[in-house]
Amino acid sequence: MKYQHVLSAFAAEPWAMERSKLSVIADFLAFKAAGGEVAADEMAARITKKQDGEIARREGAVAVIPIHGVLAPKMDMMTEISGGTSYMGIQRALHAALADEDVKAVVLDIDSPGGAVPGAQELGDEIRALRGGDKPIIAQVNHLAASAAYWIASQADEVVVSPSARAGSIGVYTVHEDISAALEKAGVKRTYISAGDFKTEGNETEPLSEDALAFIEERVSRSYGRFVAAVAEGRGVSTAKVEKDYGQGRVFFAEELVEKGMADRIGTLGETLARFGANQSPEPIRKLRAANSQRAEDASVDTVLLAKVEAALGIS
Template sequence: MTIRAEDLIDRRRLRRKLTFWRVAALAVAAAGVLALALWFYREDMGGSAVDHIAKVKIEGTITEDEELIGRLEKIRESKSVKGVILTIDSPGGTTAGGESIYDEVRKLAGDKPVVAQVGTLAASAGYMIASAADHIVARKSSIVGSIGVLIQFPDVTGLMEKVGVKLEEVKSSPLKAEPSPFNPTTDEERDMVRKLILDSYDWFVGIVAERRSMTRPQVLALADGSIFTGRQALTNKLIDAVGGEQEAIDWLATKGVDEKLKVVEWKNTESRGGFLFSKALTQTIAKALGLPEYSGDLARELGMDRLFLDGLVSVWHP
């Protein structure tokens, strides 16, 4: 059968049209998949475009955490976030670290309702951060409190004598670089350190009194380093209610936040620990040690991060 030139041209035109629409359909599908992936990725990052309640986990040893502070600032600036739940499970940490996060939470609470939900533990700097929220919820068996500040330093002079090591030093004044683990502590050094501790302790007591609407004598009666169960903390007005996340959501509802909104966790997306503590490696080691396989930071799981706390610390067990 002979194909006319006109038919051949028509077929070629049809093929070009079909090719164009196939490519266009594939492009649209790819764009849709990409948009969906980005949406899920954005949601996983905590940056959901729809209205939601933001959840931030504050766990482990407290230090000055620029990533966390930046995350709280983004939450404050997000128009999609209608309320915030701080999930706290921490024994405390450095006093300066607790202060920096406390200040950022107060800024956040100036724009959005913030509730702290205590898990197992919110002690010392962990409780300091919880007190920055507008409302605190804890389990009946949670551990709360340990209001106070300390400095600890070893005395290795006995060990030095046994191994035959002697320290020689020349310094500008007697209190320079003191107290030192290489010299017995003098009364003057203890007095200097005590003044340092009491100044930060005074500040800590002051913010608890302010945030919990208590008198200073009331706080001082509790701020002897004691820890309390959630039920005891409620009686002592250190928390506002017992319960968990649902009770936190219920309180947000009293502040005009729709209780049906989805709770979206804003996660830490920065890698931590470098090559030695990479996620894949730490998961393998954690499994061998019997630790949770989801561990992303082996040092924190082992408690090693507390070994390197320096300066004033507000922590239950250093």
């Protein structure tokens, strides 16, 4: 039954995450709560992925910090389940990169559906406090920055989105799950014994009262207000513009993000690194790409010239 406690605590947490991803994690916890087992090698693979997410790498003079998977304040069971990244780990990597004399720029390589609200504001505030220096902090959406991940991205010096990337999902939500029927079916009768009028308020063994619902709604609204204010500060716009134009929970594609002012430019991670002198492509690949680009440009010029000649000769 221990995972039912975990499931209840998970459900009650305020989340800034894509709902589809949250549903997957909730389903996994429900599977465990029902007695399901995960093979040791599968869990080991998840944990390895989680640990990899904490490790920054160098590309020339650019420090690349992976921000992948579900985001959480610390490395815990949630990040083991999701293969996510911790806010604390991101901050440590950022501090190390900025303190490294050989690093000239920092790229946050983001591919995340978001995560927990606790910790997102602190990391976002820290990124905003450190930007604007000699070492630019670039948020590279590669290929998803939803909810808490966009909260973080919006605080960087610049937001770059890959051509097929998506970002946004500015919103906060939580859920309450009444599992009393499931407990009854399992033959379990749980009784909470507490002191304090609201100590067991919103527990999972009974319906949510109107008073408890109002209290939780106020908590969610407060977190949402902080999210909107942080994005507005990070992007240099008003909170009214964020509310009006930034989707209120919707996710947008690259072109829309630039049009709305949620991102600064479209470009791949490789192109972003190349801007700061860290070209990942081998020399033969760069030569081939340049040659093909030149051929395409020449063909375009030839087409225009041919059209002009045909027009002059009256050829249709």
